[in-house]
Amino acid sequence: MFQPLTLMLGLRYAGARGRRSFASFVSGFSTIGILLGVAALILVSAVMNGFEQQMKDRMLGVIPHALVTNDQRRLAEPGQYREVFAHSEVVTAAEPFISAEAMVQGPGHLTGVELYGVDPSSRHDRLLQGLDARTREYFEYLPYGLVMGAGVARSLGVVPGDQVRVTVTEGSRFTPLGRVPSQRLFTLVGTFSTGNDVDGQLVLARLDDAARLLRYSEGQASGLRLWLDDPFQLDHLPALPQGLKFETWQHSRGELFQAVAMEKRLMSLMLALIILVAAFNILSAMVMVVTDKEAEIAMLQTLGLSRYRVMAVFMIQGGFSGVLGSLLGFALGLLLSLNLDGVLNLLGINFYSAAGGSQLPVLLLPGQLFMVLFSTLLLCVLASLYPAWRASRVHPAEALRYE
Numbered sequence: 001m002f003q004p005l006t007l008m009l010g011l012r013y014a015g016a017r018g019r020r021s022f023a024s025f026v027s028g029f030s031t032i033g034i035l036l037g038v039a040a041l042i043l044v045s046a047v048m049n050g051f052e053q054q055m056k057d058r059m060l061g062v063i064p065h066a067l068v069t070n071d072q073r074r075l076a077e078p079g080q081y082r083e084v085f086a087h088s089e090v091v092t093a094a095e096p097f098i099s100a101e102a103m104v105q106g107p108g109h110l111t112g113v114e115l116y117g118v119d120p121s122s123r124h125d126r127l128l129q130g131l132d133a134r135t136r137e138y139f140e141y142l143p144y145g146l147v148m149g150a151g152v153a154r155s156l157g158v159v160p161g162d163q164v165r166v167t168v169t170e171g172s173r174f175t176p177l178g179r180v181p182s183q184r185l186f187t188l189v190g191t192f193s194t195g196n197d198v199d200g201q202l203v204l205a206r207l208d209d210a211a212r213l214l215r216y217s218e219g220q221a222s223g224l225r226l227w228l229d230d231p232f233q234l235d236h237l238p239a240l241p242q243g244l245k246f247e248t249w250q251h252s253r254g255e256l257f258q259a260v261a262m263e264k265r266l267m268s269l270m271l272a273l274i275i276l277v278a279a280f281n282i283l284s285a286m287v288m289v290v291t292d293k294e295a296e297i298a299m300l301q302t303l304g305l306s307r308y309r310v311m312a313v314f315m316i317q318g319g320f321s322g323v324l325g326s327l328l329g330f331a332l333g334l335l336l337s338l339n340l341d342g343v344l345n346l347l348g349i350n351f352y353s354a355a356g357g358s359q360l361p362v363l364l365l366p367g368q369l370f371m372v373l374f375s376t377l378l379l380c381v382l383a384s385l386y387p388a389w390r391a392s393r394v395h396p397a398e399a400l401r402y403e
Helices: 006-012 018-059 078-084 133-141 150-156 207-213 249-292 294-302 309-336 338-347 366-383 386-390
Strands: 066-069 091-106 109-120 147-148 163-175 178-192 201-205 223-228 246-248
Touching: 018 249, 018 309, 018 366, 066 091, 066 366, 078 091, 078 223, 091 150, 109 150, 109 207, 133 147, 133 178, 133 201, 147 150, 150 178, 178 207, 201 207, 246 249, 249 309, 249 366, 249 386, 309 338, 309 366, 309 386, 366 386
Parallel strands: 109 201, 147 178
Antiparallel strands: 066 223, 066 246, 091 109, 091 163, 091 223, 147 201, 163 178
16 A cells, blocks of 8 residues: 555545546546646736836836936036936936927928937937947937937938928027027938837937027036936935936836736736636535545544544645646646747737737746745645545544444
8 A cells, every 4th residue: 555545545536436526527627727727827927027028128228217307307517416326226327318398390291299308429328229320420420410219200201311390399589579489400310119109209319409409508408317227226216405306207107017017917816716716616526525435534534544634635635636737737837938929820820920029028937937836736725625624524423324
């Protein structure tokens, strides 16, 4: 006989047949339910993590993580405040910038944009670093050169080399004919594409050119742009001198990330309910097995099997389905996540690649995987707890009275 006895009996009851075939049938479907639930939860979580990380890289990688400015959005010599961040562990760079709302007019069409004046030699601006060498050279040395998002360029119908008129109200002048906005012809030297809405909103000009367009005094700027090691470490930013304030990416893009996080939580909750239903099926199957095996339990007790060991037998019997389903689902979820594009291509339903995406973003987080597996195993053990306790409370005299 296999040892220990409780393990042998638990595994034997887990594979019950004959009169207990219906209980075994329910238990088998519970195992399949847990398998599919765990696999789906891992797969969906990995894809949602991938999209969230992709959005974080594409969007937060190209916009400043924080801005230092004042209520008037005009600072004299903003470079003097770099010392505030010199010893910060989270801030990697701080550079002056100028920003304003503007209208850009092309041949026959105009659109509203957000104009940013930046240092063309910046090594931290990923938008500039993503430009080809020739475009960066033109932007750095050509007076009144402009780099705009691909969406803005398509909307205006312009290509590099074309001239566009940039109009801003912030630098307007009062004349005998009324208030006249500041405007200037700029030459488009290149475009950038990030794959998000920044492409249809942002236009970059040289810091000096933007200052002249907006009639800023020498050395004046809107504030400082900050880049962080981790954009989500905004709470670790140092305190600012009086009169200054932070404008972070959470003010302009925070709602989008909150919506993605909420969608991920709701999807995980719905898939967790599948696992919960499967665990309740394990409970119902175990109750049927315990009811059917009361006579056998009584005989085991008369042979000296203690109540704690009877309880252990049925904990093993119930946990077998949960452990088997969890481990198989975990392996299936990992396998599908690592080969998702190939599986979707094989089935002919890879709509992401068909829409122009290279491949579905998948990100497996070890902590999240451990939490899914541990939570599922714990749920299955808890589901088998009550039937096992009920089996341990069987009284031999009452169970064998009519046998």
